[in-house]
Amino acid sequence: MPDLATYKTLIDARLNELGARLSDIETELDLPKSKDLGEQAVDLEDDEVLEGVGLVAQKETALLHDALGRIADGTYGTCQKCGDPISDARLRAVLYAVVCRDCAQAAST
Template sequence: MNTDKHKKQIEDRIAELTTQMQKISDDLDQPLPAHLEDQAIDLEDDEVLERLGQANQQEVRLLNAALKRIADGSYGVCAKCGDDISDARLAAVPYAMICRNCAAAA
């Protein structure tokens, strides 16, 4: 399997997520408004941003693990059955560790 295309896709996604996480961090660092009603809305928004930031961090961890699998030659091989993971699946889920059949069985 030629992993160059997947590696580039993963690196681009990590860069995109890193940019998003920086914007989230900048938004969370903003002071609260003076009015209590506006503060309540901002606090709710901050909770959503924090959850989004956590999801982004998790995806970055998964993508970095995929880069390690590329480096060690195990990328694209199902961790359960040992079959190849399809290019279509890897394009959709670049950090996939199991093939479609094993994912469907789980």
Template sequence: MDVTIDPGPYRAILEARRAELTLRLTRIETDLDQPRNADDDDRAIERNNDEVLEGLGGAGQKELVAIEAALERIAHGTYGLCGKCGEPIARERLDAVPHAALCAACAADL
């Protein structure tokens, strides 16, 4: 069984996702920096929207960190190997989550 993972296609996917997230996070930051409405009702709606944007921004930042780590693993030749047990990560898992650092078994243990 060939367990060697060619990181090339994954690198392209990760870099594209990094660019997409960076743009999205920049837009979220811009939206959060906008002046607030003086109307009380509108301010309440804006606060709710800000909470949603902050949640999306936090999730995006976590994914961005995971993508950067995956790109580092590619650079160091360890991409596709589980960070916990050292076994290869299934290609199907990497296809679904290109920034996965753990094999399915180790991820399930968390």
């Protein structure tokens, strides 16, 4: 059984990091655009990249909130496919992991 308090702390820290990143992205996207057409093209490309990074951060945030829900209901660290424990190494690598390494590998082949 994983140390739930430790994982909750790690998840909370990652959520704070993602929140700061999303705030920075929002600030950057709100900056006024240059009047120069060449600079505007570069700004638009940069904005597209930032929006992509923001979407990834939003998805990870949702997955981490789901993980907090599993901590609350006592299912965190249990593979949703086979019911075996998810290793600490996997949980530390992927805080929101819902399947064990073996089930994840089986799904990818």
